[in-house]
Amino acid sequence: MYNLTGRNIVLGVTGSIAAYKAADLASKLTQAECSVDVIMTPEAAKFIAPLTFSSVTGRPAYASMWDAASAVTEAHVALSRRADLLVIAPATATTLARFAAGSAEDLVSLTALATRAPILICPAMDPNMFEHPAVQANVETLKARGVYFVGPDEGRLASGQMGVGRLSEVETVMGAIRFVLGRGGDLAAKKIVVTAGGTREQIDPVRYVGNYSSGKMGFAVAAAARDRGADSVLITAPTELADPYAVDVIRVKSAMEMRDAVAEQCARADALVMTAAVADYQPAEAIGEKIKREGRDSLTISLVRTPDILKDLSADEGLIKVGFAAESNDLLENARKKLKSKGVDLIVANDITAEGSGFGADTNQVTLLDKSGAEEELPLIGKYEVASRILDRVVSLIETRQR
Ligand code: C5P
Numbered sequence: 001m002y003n004l005t006g007r008n009i010v011l012g013v014t015g016s017i018a019a020y021k022a023a024d025l026a027s028k029l030t031q032a033e034c035s036v037d038v039i040m041t042p043e044a045a046k047f048i049a050p051l052t053f054s055s056v057t058g059r060p061a062y063a064s065m066w067d068a069a070s071a072v073t074e075a076h077v078a079l080s081r082r083a084d085l086l087v088i089a090p091a092t093a094t095t096l097a098r099f100a101a102g103s104a105e106d107l108v109s110l111t112a113l114a115t116r117a118p119i120l121i122c123p124a125m126d127p128n129m130f131e132h133p134a135v136q137a138n139v140e141t142l143k144a145r146g147v148y149f150v151g152p153d154e155g156r157l158a159s160g161q162m163g164v165g166r167l168s169e170v171e172t173v174m175g176a177i178r179f180v181l182g183r184g185g186d187l188a189a190k191k192i193v194v195t196a197g198g199t200r201e202q203i204d205p206v207r208y209v210g211n212y213s214s215g216k217m218g219f220a221v222a223a224a225a226r227d228r229g230a231d232s233v234l235i236t237a238p239t240e241l242a243d244p245y246a247v248d249v250i251r252v253k254s255a256m257e258m259r260d261a262v263a264e265q266c267a268r269a270d271a272l273v274m275t276a277a278v279a280d281y282q283p284a285e286a287i288g289e290k291i292k293r294e295g296r297d298s299l300t301i302s303l304v305r306t307p308d309i310l311k312d313l314s315a316d317e318g319l320i321k322v323g324f325a326a327e328s329n330d331l332l333e334n335a336r337k338k339l340k341s342k343g344v345d346l347i348v349a350n351d352i353t354a355e356g357s358g359f360g361a362d363t364n365q366v367t368l369l370d371k372s373g374a375e376e377e378l379p380l381i382g383k384y385e386v387a388s389r390i391l392d393r394v395v396s397l398i399e400t401r402q403r
Contacts, residue, residue, distance in 0.1 A: 002227065002384065003182050004032040006035070007084045008085075009085050010115070011037070011039070012038075012039050013038060013039070013044040014043065014091055015042075015046065015094075016091075016092050016125065016167070017158040026038055026056050027056040029174070030056060030057050036057040037061075037082075037083075038057060039062050040053075040061065041063075042063060050062070064106075079115075080116075081114075083117040084117055085120060086118070086119045088108065088121045090167045091121045091123045091124065092125055093132075096121070096139060096142065097138055099142055119148065120148045122151050122176075123139075125165050127161060148176065150176035151167060151168030151173075152165045152167065153172075154166065175226075175245030178227045182226060182227040182229050185229030187229050188229035188230070191230065191231045191269040192233070193233045193262065193271070195276035196213075196218020196222070196237070197214075197236045199257075200253050201279045201282035202286060203301060204287040205289065209283065209303070210279070212359045213277035214240070215240075216383050217324075219244060220383040220386070221390060222234035224388050226244065226245075226246055228395075232246075235258060235265065237253065250265070255278045255306035256282075258278060259307050262309050263313065271319065271321070272313070273390065282303060283303060284302040320394055320401060321345055321346075322390060323338060323339075324349075324350055325338045325348070326352045327350070327351060327352065334349075345371060346368060346369070346393055347369045348386075349367040350365075354380075363380050365381075366378055366386055368389070
């Protein structure tokens, strides 16, 4: 979780039925090694007890200005100074109005006035309320002041109504928190293009040639680039994974489509990380109708090579290129060959047969090989951490490149 470790998050919870979801958010942030201080409005404390929050965060949770004042001298001042980020989840219409007006009627709005940390607001309310011009005007006022927003999402609300008003999913809010904390990071103003997933080469309208790539490694690289301030673009073949927050996701199917998208995106990029498992072969001809089995005891499909996207990329000289070598045998020997033959700056050698490594796993064990001949073997770690180590290299390659 890298950019969350050791960060001080103040979580402001206000009076919406969605307040119970804030407990999950507080728990996830604590698991990601953030220090989480929860502050609540008195209305929020009617929906969920401060004890729930203090139990998951291991720190006091404050529901009133007067509690806070007795527990720590002027807790709101101390918390607002310490905060790396103030997250308001859920944020009610009243909270938005208080923030926009600069009133300090409760501990949450008071802290929002006192802090100079960035503020991320996650609204949750009845769809008619959210649409109301008064609420929309407050949202615009706050955005113009540099406040970040995530959601509300469309869906079913506690009232049974459908519409735009649901608190964003906790995973989305976590992505937004990482995005905001990453502003001004070491990849700020850099465009990083990442490919992910296994391409699908169409045989007929219902069948394809594919592979077992889950896309997890590439999604982790795109998220980790975003978390360091990059303009992160993810070109992905079909996967089960949801779009990461604040990553520009381009969905493609085949190797040809991926090649075109990569060429277009790399025209103005700083680095390309080719994590995708691109099919090496595609059917020689596209068959427009479903192949029938009647009258056939066997079927031969002729396959032809797909273009090598990485090797053939004629991007401008300054583009940093990172390739993957997913191998089942002679890992380092094959990786060394690919480093040269593909003309890349870095190869990530990945033994896909090792326990906890490769396709589908949440962890990976890789060796980084660069042009200087250096080979760095990393331990078995989470894919996000692997991504962070790859991006550490990308940062220094960008610094030393010659354009
Ligand atoms: O040659 P091999 O498929 O092992 O090379 C792997 C690397 O090359 C990966 O980074 C992969 O994304 C990329 N690749 C490509 N175009 C292909 C096949 C692989 O860019 N047709």
